[in-house]
Amino acid sequence: MNEQEIMDITNRVFEESFEIEKERLKPEAHIFTDLGLDSLDVVDLVAALQKSFGVNIRSEEKIRNIRTLQDIYEFISSIKKEGQ
Amino acid sequence: MKRVVITGAGVISPLGTGVDSLMEGISSGKSAVRYMEEWAGYCGMNSHVAAPAELKDEKKIPRQNRRSMGRMSMFAAQAAEQALADSEINVSQIQPERMGCIIGSTTGSAISISKAFEIMLFQKDLSLMPSSLFFQCMSHSATMNVAQYLGLTGYVMATSAACASSLQAIGTGYEIIGSGRQDVLLCGGAEELHPSVTGSFDVVFATSVKYNQTPQKTPRPFDKDRDGLVCGEGSGIVVLEEYEHALRRNAKIYAEITGYNTCGSGSHISQSEDKSIVQCMRETLKSAQITHEEIDYINAHATGTIQGDKEEAVAIGRVFGSGTPVSCLKGHIGHTLGASGAIELIASLRMMEEGIIYPTFNLDEIAPDCEGVNHVLKPVKKEINTILKNCFAFGGINASLVCRKPGKPE
Incomplete structure (x- = not known):
C-alpha cells in the first residue's frame, strides 16, 4: 500500500464516518x-x-x-511497515 | 399550585411531519397502516402490519448530536424543535435552570438495541461497538438527546411506562411546573417500529392478525370485528409553561392542563381492567375539580384489542354514562405506544380549537361489549371546552389528563 492509497482511504473514513467535506481534509488539519x-x-x-x-x-x-491527518497517514504507514 | 398551560406542539406521526399533516390525514379519513414486507422473515410473527412514520431531514441535526440518537430520538428531536418554534420560545431568554424536558418511551431505540445484541451475541467483538450505540439504547435516550440538542439545562427526565409514557411525561411536567420548580418543560414521548416491538404484543395475542392483506381495515377500535392492535411510530412533544410566564411573553395558549392522575391496577400485568380505569378517570376529574358532565370530549386509549377496548368502554360508561362523545385516533395512525398520549392529545387540542370531533376510524359497527358510551361515528361539530385523554399500558398502568380551553386572563 503506497502513501497515496493510505491518504485516500483515511480521507474516505473522515468523509463517510464524520461527514467532513473533502476540501477540508488537508494533511495539516488538526482532527480536534x-x-x-x-x-x-x-x-x-x-x-x-x-x-x-x-x-x-x-x-x-x-x-x-x-x-x-498527516499524523494518521504516518501512523498507519508505520503500522503497515511493521506488519510486513 | 401554579397554573400550567400548553403553548407549543410538535409531531412526527405516521401521517406526516407536523400537526397540520396529522390533522389533514385524520380529517380526510386516511390510514397510515401498511403491510410490512420486511417482517416476512420472522418465524412466529402473526401480525405483518404497522404504521411507519417517515424520517426525513435528519442530517439537519448536527452529526455530533445525531450520533447518539436512534430513530426515535431523531423523531423526538424534530418534534421538540417544532414545538419550540411553535411556542416562539427562545431558549437563551429563559432562565437556564428553569427550562427542561420530560420525554418518555417504552425502551431506548429498539433498532439500536437489536444492533447491540447482534454485536454481543453473534460477532462477540466489542471493538465493533460504535461509541454512541449505548446512548441510543438507554431508557432516557430521547429526553437526554433532546436536552443536548436544544441546550436545555433544567429538569431532564424520562418516564418509562410503555404506552402511557408520554401522558405520564405531560402529567409529571404539569405537576413539576405546578409546584413552582420549573417554568417551561418540553414534554411528550417517542417510539420506533421494529419487529421486536410488534413481536412483544404478538406473543401475547394482542396484535391484529386478520388484516395483513387489507392493512387499512385495521386496527378497529371498539368495532365488532376488531382483532388487536397495530404498532405505529413517531413523536409528540408539547411545550408546558407556567401560566403567568406565558402571559408575560404574550404566548399563544392552546389549553390549560387542569387535572391529571396515574395509577396501577395491581391486578394483571398485560390486561387492563375497568375498575382501575374508573379510579384513574375519577381521580383525574377530582384533581381538575370538575364533574363528569363538564367533559365535552374523551379521546380514548382504545388500541383495538378485544380485551382492552371493552374494559375502557365499560369504564367510560360507568363514569360518564352515554352522553359524552368518545373517539380514538389509532385507526388512522396505529398505536404509537410511548408517543401515543402526546400525539393524540395534540390532535385533540386541535379538535378543541376547531370545534370538531373526528370519529374513530374503522369503527363501522360498535361491538356489543363496547356499547353504552357515545361513540363518535362521523365528524361532529361541537363547542369543546374541556377534554379528557386516556392512556393505558402494560404493567397495569393507567393515566388520564384533563385540559380546558384557555379563558380570558383573570
Whole structure:
C-alpha cells in the first residue's frame, strides 16, 4: 500500500464516518480543532481505521500522539511497515 | 399550585411531519397502516402490519448530536424543535435552570438495541461497538438527546411506562411546573417500529392478525370485528409553561392542563381492567375539580384489542354514562405506544380549537361489549371546552389528563 492509497482511504473514513467535506481534509488539519472530532469520535475513528486498513491499533500507544491527518497517514504507514 | 398551560406542539406521526399533516390525514379519513414486507422473515410473527412514520431531514441535526440518537430520538428531536418554534420560545431568554424536558418511551431505540445484541451475541467483538450505540439504547435516550440538542439545562427526565409514557411525561411536567420548580418543560414521548416491538404484543395475542392483506381495515377500535392492535411510530412533544410566564411573553395558549392522575391496577400485568380505569378517570376529574358532565370530549386509549377496548368502554360508561362523545385516533395512525398520549392529545387540542370531533376510524359497527358510551361515528361539530385523554399500558398502568380551553386572563 503506497502513501497515496493510505491518504485516500483515511480521507474516505473522515468523509463517510464524520461527514467532513473533502476540501477540508488537508494533511495539516488538526482532527480536534479543525475537523471538530471529540473523544467519542476517536473511538469510532480507531474502529473505522482498523476496518479500512485491516489492522489492530486499539492498544497502540502511539495513537495518543495523533493530532493531524498527516499524523494518521504516518501512523498507519508505520503500522503497515511493521506488519510486513 | 401554579397554573400550567400548553403553548407549543410538535409531531412526527405516521401521517406526516407536523400537526397540520396529522390533522389533514385524520380529517380526510386516511390510514397510515401498511403491510410490512420486511417482517416476512420472522418465524412466529402473526401480525405483518404497522404504521411507519417517515424520517426525513435528519442530517439537519448536527452529526455530533445525531450520533447518539436512534430513530426515535431523531423523531423526538424534530418534534421538540417544532414545538419550540411553535411556542416562539427562545431558549437563551429563559432562565437556564428553569427550562427542561420530560420525554418518555417504552425502551431506548429498539433498532439500536437489536444492533447491540447482534454485536454481543453473534460477532462477540466489542471493538465493533460504535461509541454512541449505548446512548441510543438507554431508557432516557430521547429526553437526554433532546436536552443536548436544544441546550436545555433544567429538569431532564424520562418516564418509562410503555404506552402511557408520554401522558405520564405531560402529567409529571404539569405537576413539576405546578409546584413552582420549573417554568417551561418540553414534554411528550417517542417510539420506533421494529419487529421486536410488534413481536412483544404478538406473543401475547394482542396484535391484529386478520388484516395483513387489507392493512387499512385495521386496527378497529371498539368495532365488532376488531382483532388487536397495530404498532405505529413517531413523536409528540408539547411545550408546558407556567401560566403567568406565558402571559408575560404574550404566548399563544392552546389549553390549560387542569387535572391529571396515574395509577396501577395491581391486578394483571398485560390486561387492563375497568375498575382501575374508573379510579384513574375519577381521580383525574377530582384533581381538575370538575364533574363528569363538564367533559365535552374523551379521546380514548382504545388500541383495538378485544380485551382492552371493552374494559375502557365499560369504564367510560360507568363514569360518564352515554352522553359524552368518545373517539380514538389509532385507526388512522396505529398505536404509537410511548408517543401515543402526546400525539393524540395534540390532535385533540386541535379538535378543541376547531370545534370538531373526528370519529374513530374503522369503527363501522360498535361491538356489543363496547356499547353504552357515545361513540363518535362521523365528524361532529361541537363547542369543546374541556377534554379528557386516556392512556393505558402494560404493567397495569393507567393515566388520564384533563385540559380546558384557555379563558380570558383573570
